[in-house]
Amino acid sequence: MARVLHNCPAPAKLNLFLHVTGRRADGYHLLQTAFQLIDRSDSLDFDTRDDGVILRTTAVAGVEHDSDLIVRAARLLQQATGSNNGANIAVRKNLPMGGGLGGGSSDAATTLLALNYLWQTGLSRSQLMALGLQLGADVPFFLFGHNAFAEGVGEQLMRIDTPDHWFVVIEPGVSIPTAAIFASSELTRNSKPVKMLDFSGAYIRNGRNDLQAVATKLFPAVAEAIDWLGQHGTARMTGSGACVFCAFETRDEAEAVLASVPKKWRAWIARALDEHPLSHLQ
Incomplete structure (x- = not known):
């Protein structure tokens, strides 16, 4: 029987500041930033299926199905856990692409959180963050779940309190x-x-x-x-x-x-x- 989670928010973030402090040998930039979650978000619906198929059921302009971070996140969770479950995923985009708000990364994080719960794969938050880093440097922050001071390529996170602005x-x-x-x-x-x-x-x-x-x-x-x-x-x-x-x-x-x-x-x-x-x- 299918399990469902609908209207799952994928919130935007703001970088309250962003400093580039260096560059690693592999070309990745070293950063320091303060990530702030805000209540503007995309919204995703998840309906599980038992045939292992991952299907994004809504079109996203300019984003091919298999290259979408939502689809990639779901398949990565399958691979990491050996899950035979699949999902139909609908996304309602509210955040602009190329806007610096982390929309794609947040969609991926919400996918990992929702499917880890629906598929009952049992990964811890830190395990999900490690998976998320394979998808993009901002994904671990959205999985971290709190406003954060970030270092490294953005994956070293420490919780901070920010004003209610x-x-x-x-x-x-x-x-x-x-x-x-x-x-x-x-x-x-x-x-x-x-x-x-x-x-x-x-x-x-x-x-x-x-x-x-x-x-x-x-x-x-x-x-x-x-x-x-x-x-x-x-x-x-x-x-x-x-x-x-x-x-x-x-x-x-x-x-x-x-x-x-x-x-x-x-x-x-x-x-x-x-x-x-x-x-x-x-």
Whole structure:
């Protein structure tokens, strides 16, 4: 008999700051960042099947079925556990691709969490995180389940408490391939590492996104959105772009700014989350 989990959220993240501190011999960049979960999300439905087939039942523009991180995550869990179960998976995309919000990584993490529960494969959270790292550097964070200070390539995580902020997020209308930003010869890779013992909210307020200078040069629309939103507070790009955000203490403040965003941009508000909505699944 099929087991189901419907309307499973795959929340977005914001990088409250992002510093590139070096580069490994294998080409991966070493980072320090503060990951913030927000209540804007994709939504996924899971219906188990007993024939081992993994089927994404909804189309995703520009993403082939077998290359989708959702499908790859499900198949990886099968391989790691020897499960003979399969699943029909429907996804409702709400987060833009190439936006720096971690949508694809979050979808993969939600898939691992949901199917580990539905298939009763019994993997621990740390085991799921190790699997997730094979899919992408941001996936372990979404499996970690809490806001985090991250190091390494993003997989070394320590829980942090962040303010209960509201965020205005602008989508500048461009999709930025992460590889293009990290491959740029103009990317600085020598930010001085922050010591976790000294970490505080000050690094969030006074930090920066080292990828932003490259992204704004390659994609002027991002620079324009940052300049506009920066009139209302500290505006910053998240991840490798393209979305930009600004934090506010109250919903009313955020709503007022949202109402004045130029109509050429898609924009929305989101509230900070303390933990992943599926963190209870085991």
